[in-house]
Amino acid sequence: MLMLQIQPRRVLRPATLLMASIIIFVIALLLAPTASAHSLQPMAGGPTIDKVSIGFDGMYQDGNWTPIQIDLSNTGNDFTGKVSINVPSSSPSGQNGMQTANMYQEAINLPPGAKKHITISAPINLKIQGFNAHITMDLLDGTGHSITHRIIDTNTNTYNQTLVGVLTDTPNNFGQLNLALSNLFSPAGQVKNLSAATLPKQAQVLKNFNAIVIDDFTSSNLSQEQTNALQSWVNQGGNLILAGGPEWKRTLNTLPASLMPATIKGTGTLAAGKQLLPVRTLTKGDQSTADTVKSTIPISTAQAAPNSTTILADGKTPLIVQQVQGQGTVYYLAYDPTIEPLASWQQTNQLWSTLLLRSLGDQALMSTSRNNNANMSMQGNNDYFGTMIQVLQTLFPNAFPSIWLILALLLSYVAILGPLRLLLVRILKRRTWSWRIVLSTIVVFTFLSYGLALQQKGSAIINSSITLLQLNAPDQTGTSGHATTFLGVFVPSQGDFQVHVPGASLVQPIDQNNMPYSSYNGSPSASTQRAIFTTGTNSTDINLQGVDIWTTRTLMTQSDTHTTGGLKGQLQIQQDKVSGTVTNTLPYALSDAFVLVGDSYVAIGELPSNSSKQITLDLKSRDPTATNSLTIADQIANSRGLQSNPNGNVYTSGAIQSSDVLQHHVMVLEALGGGYCDSNNCYHQNVQSINNNGNITKTFIQNNGNGTSNRDPLLLSGAGATLIGWAKDLTNNNGAITVNGQTTNGSQETVVQAPLDVNFSGPITFPASFINSQVVSVQQNAPGNVQEPAPGTYMITTGSMTLEYTLPVSGTLKDSAINLTSSAVANRNTIINIGPSIDINHIQSYLYNWQKQSWDAITFSQFSCSVNNAQAYIGPNGRILLHLSNHDTNVVFDKPALVVQGTITQ
Template identity: 25%
Template sequence: MFVFVFPSSLAVSAQEQGGAVEMQVTPLFGGNYARGKWLPLSIVLRNSGAATEVLVAVSIPNAQVRNTLTVNLAGGAEQRVVLYAAMDDQTRELRVSLEQGATVLVEQRLEVRPRSGERIMALVAERPLQLQLPLRQELFELPFLPLNQPLNELPDQLAGLSSLALIFFNDSDTSALTPAQLDALSAWVSSGGHLVLGGGPGAERSLAGLPPTLVAAALGPERALDTSFLGSYADAPPPAQLSGITLQPITGTLTFGPNDAPLWAQRDLGYGRVTQLAFDPSALGAWPGGPQLWDRLLIPPLIIRLPTGVEFSPDYAREQLASAAVLNLPTVNLPNSTPLFLLLAIYTILIGPGIALLLRRYDRQALGWFVLPTTALLTALIALGIAVSLRADERVISSVTLVEQVGDTVARARTFTGMVSPRDELVALNAPASALVRPLRAISGGFGSVEGLNGDIAQQQEQFPVPIVPWQLRGVFGDDLVEFPALDVQLTFGQAAIQAVVRNTTGRTLNAVVILYGEQLVRVGDLAPGEQVVKTWPPASGLGEGYPIGTAASAIVLADEREANLGVGGRLTREFLTRQQLLDAAVSRGSLDPAEGPLVFAFLESTPLALDFAADGAARNSTTCLH
């Protein structure tokens, strides 16, 4: 049976008039989203009046936080913008408003639909792609939800692709993709996405603009394909004939089918996968075995089963662990007490022998009743002034960052930051305009609990105010792709031993660099920019040494530091706990076993994605882990 895309089943577009400004809102992917992800909204603004500035805001009903975007509209202009809505688990409606100052020009509602454990698949094709997918009732789990997606509207933010389990390019000219779209696509695959590339006559167009990392095979001449292999993927006999192209797999690619002309090739990239077909998928439209083939072939590379549902990426688990690391707050900055001690010493000298000797010398002992109280009063006033001027700023800020390499020059950075203040205040948050920011997920830990925040969170804006509630840890986390040259790590095979060659090509100082594979650890140490270190792999170990199978990565990496970081009562220091939780977050895959590696970890002196509360004088700590 053919499954057609039916985005019109949802309220995918709404248009309203607000004075001289008209707004049309269309949620991408037909309003379907994976739980807790982002949903991009395509918004067209038409201004028939004079130049003006408007605010577009989106919120979940009854929520106290909004995602906003400020737009400068020229007179008589039409402008398309994309606003990202931070979704929860069950929302079926969004409220979008167009505002000017304190006036709401337009407010409208959009129907959206949460999808849990469904294979949301974007079909990017010049002509409608008809796949013979299995029906929902025919599958025990992971039903398909195919949605047509124009190439030019493919999100250029990783967050915009986060709801998708699969993206299928077929006879679509990918050379039209922008660098930002390609970076987002590469990062999406590395994070657990499955990219499928159609073959046949349109294969060259589908590969035209893709980087080598997203291609599994070079293209050869057209030929008739041997279809007998398809019989192992379905109960039906293979199709009698199938034409396609010859796939010439690159290094590290698995092929399926005859060696001289495979039917498809696959390569893994991070947690995700690229599948490249030799044939046009539409050619199997009449084959009865099509549903079984696509069910087995179009599978998410990573399936994480949690009590709350199924996830196709480790993002949720990592966000939970990283948010918990924010709870390791620094201690309050203590004031400099030296001026008070000096004042006390001077007062002691004066009130003791100093004034008495002075009055006796001038034979004015009778003035003692006035001089002594006056000196005490003046000293108290001076002490009060010093205490007020040197009083401690009781605000504390904690920030952690995970940096994950997703390309040769691009990394995904996620920064989690929280602040505690003794008073109600509105604090400016500085963030890169390209980063998407949302409230921290609520979580409790040994040092208290962390909450999100209320108010407006601006997008494409470098600073916006954040309301802080007294004595409550409130915070946000930001997600962005940043320019970050990849660390050069190679394993070389010699006659005597295997060597790990590590060269710091990041342009930053790297601290505590380690290489981990399973329970085998090599400590590289600190690396200055451009520095190279060669280590023997695996490390030599004696009888009875080493770590048991299944030992947590953080326990292995930080084993040598544990004793030195035991504080009063045998409690580990907060700095140690922060590094431990970041390492756990880096390898976490939810309910699945942690990633084994080989993995490279390092700690950076500064974060490439700074989310900074403008609070001068506040105590701060910041930890950044590269993995």
């Protein structure tokens, strides 16, 4: 009998099955690398980045919004994703690394076979990053993964460049302009050709250019956005040069009338031998330069616009007209320097040089100093950012509870757990209550501590802002202006937060370590958190990533505005007294308003909409020492109980805290004026007091970094007076800003700054603060022979310079006397080795005699020069020309301050 023995089936244990599964999974992972790596490689047929360029032909000015051009193509299937620019946002953590990068993104769609050119503008501040900084770009798919990565080449020395943009149809005709730039800036000056296709549509991007020339150009090709950007750029401080001539219709006729300093009527000719340079400058031998040609010149005939200055005219035909528009300047030329006979004239480069110097002012000479020493630290247009961030913090919950409140809470906790608990148990004779008292005390004080934290810091998202709204003079359509908003987002918890900013404004982070040119030392924690900015058609979305608990992230938005109505002043100064009315036709009222004139101010309080207020101000009623040694912001601070220290010269982070609204306003004014306040005192870093024979004057580093001025920093340039006030009932000036899709609580305040017209009559003294001054001519054998090594301090090795002072007068000044005063000890706070030098008392000095049309020699003695019966030296539009020449050893001197006395007759 055959016996079959059947073995029992072995059942695998669960542990054995688990081990087998793990082994199979590991083997699968080991076999998968090839496929996984292949998925990370760019697709053979798909979207690609063909070309990337930064700025304008690779040139840009660091510290500005800079365009980045990207060419894309797609050889695969339909692609939807984003282009992402990664911009360094904080100082390097080490010599070879960057802490973080902010991202600027734009959504794209590329159908099969499509090619697309896009431009993304981003704020570039590579100077503070060092030479290892770089910008990268990624092409992201729909899931946010990078499918293509590029490194964008940058030039970290571009902040030394002076860029002049030229809009022209004949780009090869500007050799003389290039020569002028070379003479002024050596290799640091660059001419960049622009066209209707390359001219930016945003004023902030146009700030890469120090000046823009429109010459022989078909302006009708410009879009409305581009002409609006040009107008806004000028209003914010841009310099525009418009050339007329025989092609004036094609070049200028389609530009907005608001951009034109003159009304052009037709064409004509300028006879041979006529003066063509606005200033008859002196050569090395102090001889007048040749400024005429032997041929007739085709010109455009025009009539100068009101409130403009005719720099040069042939009879009643203006040849060069200058007009201040907002914070900038527009120049009109009746002739075209790029065509004959001027194209080959030897002095045409001097004509361009004069226009550039008028446009750029001290910036031209300060740029030369920077080129000689690249480590020189300059003041930028963002100097007040650090203080404004601190002032913004006062609108948020305090950082810490009161120390006395914490101490009281701690002592109460110890007292209850210790003696009070023992006493209560002994009195009640219930020992079992001891642990109940301990547990109850812990629970109660836990909730008290948590409630105290919520009460001090808040439990909701808070969105607060401070907006600086700079208005222009009103016209028939209303008032245009520019708004800069410091937006703070306070969050009570950790995580990512989405901020939606409506409108076409530019948005960038200004967390403390991301501030260009600022010496403010902020908390480093903010710099370790990045943000992603996604630009839409009419809005910007910001993804604040990795926000810490109870922190504030600060953003800055910039946008152009337009509103009905405006602010007008009918003010008159006679015998050193200001009188007149200020009228508000804006759709909102102003509170805590001030009118600023010269070194003085008058508080006018409330200024309701559609109302006027009478003001009077005695310019000599104040203590001369206090008025001349303090800024207007300091004077207002003193009137509200804050002590001022104008010579502190130390810019540190003070504990700015104030629950008082009026003191909070003082802190904002100090920030705008270049200073800061702590809880008791106000300080300045940019006031330079100069003592000359007991007279105190002062100069200020200008906010735009172009040089120095005797005007108070709160005064708008080109304005006889300035009105500053807080907009009232202006609800949510920034539009419906939301955080995580919800409208948040917070405080929004808007500071309005507007120019006011002033007329002068009768006997008057013009102090230095009333008189605009600028460099209008430089003669030097080589770049750097005339330079400005420190703000307000000039050095001439071999050469000469001409300063133009402009009085704010519309009538004739009689019985006049002028006094020029320089510093007894020139500001030697320079970073270059000057070596042996002489002072202003030992150089050749001249005043231009408008009646004789020649230069008269004058002499500085004890650093001062006075001239009585000075009518011959006061030219059309109140212009006074001072020529300073040196051909020996180095001469170093501070810009002479001018004071004029006389009687104005209409």
